[in-house]
Amino acid sequence: MISLAESTPRQRSRSETAEHALRRDIVLGTLAPGAALRELELAERFDCAQGTIREALMRLSEDGLVTRRARRDTHVAQASPDDAGELLRIRHDIECRAAVRVIEARNDALLRDLDTQLQAMRIAALREDEYSLLEHDCSFHLRLFEAAAMPVVEPVLFRCLVHTQRFKILNSAPETRDLKATAERHVSILEALTTGEPDTLARALSHHITTIVDFGPDVFAAKGRHGT
Incomplete structure (x- = not known):
């Protein structure tokens, strides 16, 4: 089952930690629609590799919370x-x-x-x-x-x-x-x-x-x- 809140908390991987924090910021509006998400900046924020951030952004993209385009920055999805x-x-x-x-x-x-x-x-x-x-x-x-x-x-x-x-x-x-x-x-x-x-x-x-x-x-x- 897909779930945001696990009944038995477990330690998240670095990618999951970044994804959860970004998901929270996007849903609560801390990251506004259209805001740019740059992998290098996020890697520095979460103290991890850019590949780790890329994994997190890909999952957020699958849920429609960010938009990703080749050779361009990722952006927070609009809320139509x-x-x-x-x-x-x-x-x-x-x-x-x-x-x-x-x-x-x-x-x-x-x-x-x-x-x-x-x-x-x-x-x-x-x-x-x-x-x-x-x-x-x-x-x-x-x-x-x-x-x-x-x-x-x-x-x-x-x-x-x-x-x-x-x-x-x-x-x-x-x-x-x-x-x-x-x-x-x-x-x-x-x-x-x-x-x-x-x-x-x-x-x-x-x-x-x-x-x-x-x-x-x-x-x-x-x-x-x-x-x-």
Whole structure:
């Protein structure tokens, strides 16, 4: 399973350390869209070889967070509202349509794993660590979808999660992003899962996604206006 937050932390390689730090800076907007990423400068920052940085940038490129061109600098990817809106709609369809398969496969291990991610989100909120909360938020949804047993689709959902989270942060004021409330929004999904009813879970997921603060309501209102 693709995951940003590992339940059992392990020591990262230098390439993974650089990738994680750059991913954090890109998602939180510390590195703005269009910013140049020069391998030599990054190698000095992370005290490693340029080849190590190249590996990290290649993985970020695979996730669409940077753009790389031969013989040119790498740049932080743009955050297009059209892209973000379409990814949010795709995410909605992927997660809600999987509800039947998730309910069929639910077990105690799934519930424990999801509760672990929820508790981690709550701790991150208390620490005001927004990126850690986003990591565990992403891992919560990926673990839920893993139960649907559609591994080919998982990378698509991962990209939807990462890019919609990034767009929300880049286009909302910090004071509107209540970290504690973000964590608690996942409780209704867990409660719906325990009912054993696919429609209840699908409705909980739909509400969760369509009401994302400063993002979801506008995207799905536009969808309704266009009749799609």
